[in-house]
Amino acid sequence: MIKYVNSLENIDDNNLKGFFVGWPNPPSSKKHMELLKNSDFFWLAIDDTNNNVVGFITAISDNVLSAYIPLLEVIPDYQGNGIGSQLVTRMLNSLSHLYMVDLVCDEPLTNFYKQFDMFKSQGMIIRNFHSQNGV
Template sequence: MKITYKQTTDQITTDMLEGFFDGWPSPPSTDKHLELLQKSSHITLAIDENTQQVVGYITAISDQVLSAYIPLLEVLPDYKNNGIGSELIHNLLDQLKGLYMIDLLCDAPLQEYYKKFGMQPVSGMCIRNYSKQNGE
């Protein structure tokens, strides 16, 4: 398996984004997925060179002065445990390395995973409008 990484949605089509948001009760469509990638300030995509499918992605939203927030990281189930998620994180953190703060919210069981990348647990607050989960 040969995976390439890119930081742009150039030549990415909605049919290359099938299978993401696994387990979400109301997932975004592939059109909305492409739109969220295009509107994110920073992205990295993992592409399987054999199938030309996007098999993983990570996004960041940033003011590009002091701060960034990483809302999404996902690797397709068949590609997990191959280092793709780690490579996506390393690539994105490299893009954000000049910023003061990089924030990410995750469930407690995932905190150990993110500690490997120099992140530390902090307290936070959030609002989740589940009726808007699909981006409509």
């Protein structure tokens, strides 16, 4: 069974394996824990049979008007079970007091986000894939 929490209680680096598949320079489990700790908001999907995190979503916010959702990931073996949708729903509920919530996604994912009443916009990005300081 999957449980959803927004706490790192009983979670450590060992519970954060299998994420960032296909990334050219993926963050370590230690960096993953650091990014969760430093996010303004996060939700975790945890397989309660082994206490491993199988999905997560993060947001950074000014807590006045805006938030940005930089990461949503579900471990490949757990995809297709509604975990990503549950994480987005919980995050949007956590951010419902804000005027705007933005995210950037690859084109194939736009239909997924449309189910949450999100719409396409334009944006600009930088990706420092080979940065020593990035991840």
